[in-house]
Amino acid sequence: MNSANNDIIQSIPFDVDKIRAQFPILNIQVNNKPLVYLDNGASTQKPNSVIETTNFYYSNQYSNIHRGVHKLSQIGTDLYEKTRLNFQHFINATTPSEIIFTKGTTHGINTIAYTYGRKYLQKGDEILISGMEHHSNIVPWQIVCEIYGAILKVVPIEQNGTISLEKFKTLLSPKTKLVAMTYISNSLGTINPIKEIIDLSHQNGSHILVDAAQAIHHLPIDVQELDCDFLVFSGHKMYGPTGTGILYGKEALLDALPPFEGGGDMIKEVRFDKTTFNDLPFKFEAGTPNIAGIIGLNAALDFIKEIGLPQIMAHDKQLLDYCHQQLGEIDGIRFFGTSQEKAGVVSFLINEIHPYDIGVILDNLGIAIRTGHHCTQPVMDFYNIPGTCRASFGIYNTMEEIDVLTNGLKRAVKMLS
Amino acid sequence: MKTIDEIQNEIIGDFEMYSDWADKYEYIIDMGKELKPISGALKIEDNIIKGCQSRVWLIADYENGKLNFQADSDAIITKGLVGMLTKVLSGHSPKEIAESNLFFMEKIGLQEHLSPTRANGLLAMIKQMKTYGLAYMTKEKMI
Numbered sequence: 025m026n027s028a029n030n031d032i033i034q035s036i037p038f039d040v041d042k043i044r045a046q047f048p049i050l051n052i053q054v055n056n057k058p059l060v061y062l063d064n065g066a067s068t069q070k071p072n073s074v075i076e077t078t079n080f081y082y083s084n085q086y087s088n089i090h091r092g093v094h095k096l097s098q099i100g101t102d103l104y105e106k107t108r109l110n111f112q113h114f115i116n117a118t119t120p121s122e123i124i125f126t127k128g129t130t131h132g133i134n135t136i137a138y139t140y141g142r143k144y145l146q147k148g149d150e151i152l153i154s155g156m157e158h159h160s161n162i163v164p165w166q167i168v169c170e171i172y173g174a175i176l177k178v179v180p181i182e183q184n185g186t187i188s189l190e191k192f193k194t195l196l197s198p199k200t201k202l203v204a205m206t207y208i209s210n211s212l213g214t215i216n217p218i219k220e221i222i223d224l225s226h227q228n229g230s231h232i233l234v235d236a237a238q239a240i241h242h243l244p245i246d247v248q249e250l251d252c253d254f255l256v257f258s259g260h261k262m263y264g265p266t267g268t269g270i271l272y273g274k275e276a277l278l279d280a281l282p283p284f285e286g287g288g289d290m291i292k293e294v295r296f297d298k299t300t301f302n303d304l305p306f307k308f309e310a311g312t313p314n315i316a317g318i319i320g321l322n323a324a325l326d327f328i329k330e331i332g333l334p335q336i337m338a339h340d341k342q343l344l345d346y347c348h349q350q351l352g353e354i355d356g357i358r359f360f361g362t363s364q365e366k367a368g369v370v371s372f373l374i375n376e377i378h379p380y381d382i383g384v385i386l387d388n389l390g391i392a393i394r395t396g397h398h399c400t401q402p403v404m405d406f407y408n409i410p411g412t413c414r415a416s417f418g419i420y421n422t423m424e425e426i427d428v429l430t431n432g433l434k435r436a437v438k439m440l441s
Numbered sequence: 442m443k444t445i446d447e448i449q450n451e452i453i454g455d456f457e458m459y460s461d462w463a464d465k466y467e468y469i470i471d472m473g474k475e476l477k478p479i480s481g482a483l484k485i486e487d488n489i490i491k492g493c494q495s496r497v498w499l500i501a502d503y504e505n506g507k508l509n510f511q512a513d514s515d516a517i518i519t520k521g522l523v524g525m526l527t528k529v530l531s532g533h534s535p536k537e538i539a540e541s542n543l544f545f546m547e548k549i550g551l552q553e554h555l556s557p558t559r560a561n562g563l564l565a566m567i568k569q570m571k572t573y574g575l576a577y578m579t580k581e582k583m584i
């Protein structure tokens with residue numbers, strides 16, 4: 025490696041080897057090659073602390089929560105509620121009642137789409153999203169718009185994978201009830217100017233939901249400072265268990281919304297003639313939740329806090345710059361998403377080679393990237409491409425792994441051309 | 442004319458020479474490059490088998506008791522694999538195709554390409570080829 029590359033490696037803000045040692049899966053071999061995991065945008069691997077916390081809970085502390093006076097139920101309830109408090113502080117929510125546990129981002133968006141729709145949407149109203157949204161921030165709105173006769177409007181993306189605030193402004197109208205927008209694009213890496221978008225939405229009298237699925241483990245989020253009305257993210261993309269997530273909402277707004285799912289835990293009293301609903305946050309947590317997952321999620325949050333978001337972001341930026349630089353030297357490469365403000369996602373195509381073919385060859389080399397539309401089909405349609413290859417980085421990725429990717433790609437190009 | 446199983450065994454024989462994954466893929470990619478593309482005019486919605494990632498086109502022709510297939514894909518590895526599948530199944534009777542047991546993919550260590558998570562349209566293509574077999578079997582009985 026040349027000295028320029030060494031400079032970059034030396035400036036990594038924390039000891040990556042120490043971090044890697046906490047992730048057992050990073051020791052496995054795939055197709056007889058050491059695993060190079062570059063599909064963190066889809067989901068991240070789990071550190072020992074998360075695995076062990078979940079294991080310990082099942083082995084020593086398990087029972088249902090919020091229901092029993094017995095010791096185990098109390099322990100479980102305490103641990104579960106501790107996660108809520110940890111997240112309340114992490115995103116600076118005003119009260120724990122504003123933190124609703126969900127199955128993930130998709131579940132959080134659906135919760136708001138259906139309940140907000142029931143409460144506020146009328147014929148002719150508008151919901152405004154962007155052209156870079158994940159399908160889970162498109163389809164729920166399409167469904168509720170159809171139910172209530174509302175109209176879904178879309179801010180188009182620009183060639184470099186950003187959205188223009190000017191165009192955004194022109195699409196805000198007196199009929200715009202709610203804006204739903206991603207903070208960071210999962211297929212392009214674009215970091216949107218979310219604070220401006222939130223302020224413009226409010227000036228227009230619209231509510232706003234922020235999809236923070238790709239942002240929660242990258243950027244410090246202070247919901248009071250942002251002043252967003254709703255914010256959603258998944259546990260599994262922030263080194264936590266699958267089937268966990270958080271929906272933040274301003275207390276007054278959540279209070280005003282009707283419940284989403286009905287069942288146990290979300291009620292105060294059930295009578296056949298009239299049922300009353302529980303207070304926040306339980307009103308939105310029907311049924312037995314993913315208790316072990318939520319408890320494991322607390323360990324994931326502690327893991328992130330211990331490393332520190334500024335350090336994580338600096339590491340991510342170094343990987344991103346190095347990856348752009350190295351891959352940029354491959355003949356015929358085209359990058360999708362070239363915003364100045366960008367997180368560790370590199371989407372690309374090489375010549376006319378189909379992304380699927382590249383994915384198959386890299387898989388044989390032990391390199392896991394994602395190929396296809398990444399659940400953002402409208403983005404692919406915008407660029408008129410079938411999909412892209414996407415490398416996305418996590419805390420444990422190294423510059424050496426970018427080199428493995430670069431060499432793997434060169435080999436793939438040679439084989440496929 | 443060789444039977445379906447004889448052709449499968451021939452392909453398995455070809456692959457025995459390759460110990461390395463890269464050699465196997467070179468072979469498949471070459472198959473893909475050699476496969477005659479389906480002309481644009483026939484790449485219509487009716488002939489497309491939608492995989493999530495790579496698209497596959499399949500055309501069946503029935504002549505003198507035999508079914509012939511023509512296939513194509515926008516991904517070269519998928520194209521090589523559909524080329525192998527058409528080589529195995531083309532030119533046989535609908536009954537032989539409908540009742541065929543495709544074992545060669547597994548024997549040459551490429552069964553992962555038939556996994557639904559690969560989303561490459563291959564599994565759907567095999568199903569479609571057998572469906573054509575069944576459909577023409579029924580037609581033959583009616584004549």
Ligand SMILES: Cc1ncc(COP(=O)(O)O)c(C=O)c1O
Nearest residue numbers: 128129130158160210237238258
């Ligand atoms: C930006 C964005 N939004 C929403 C989602 C959906 O998240 P989940 O599948 O965890 O519900 C994802 C994950 O792929 C994402 O990246």
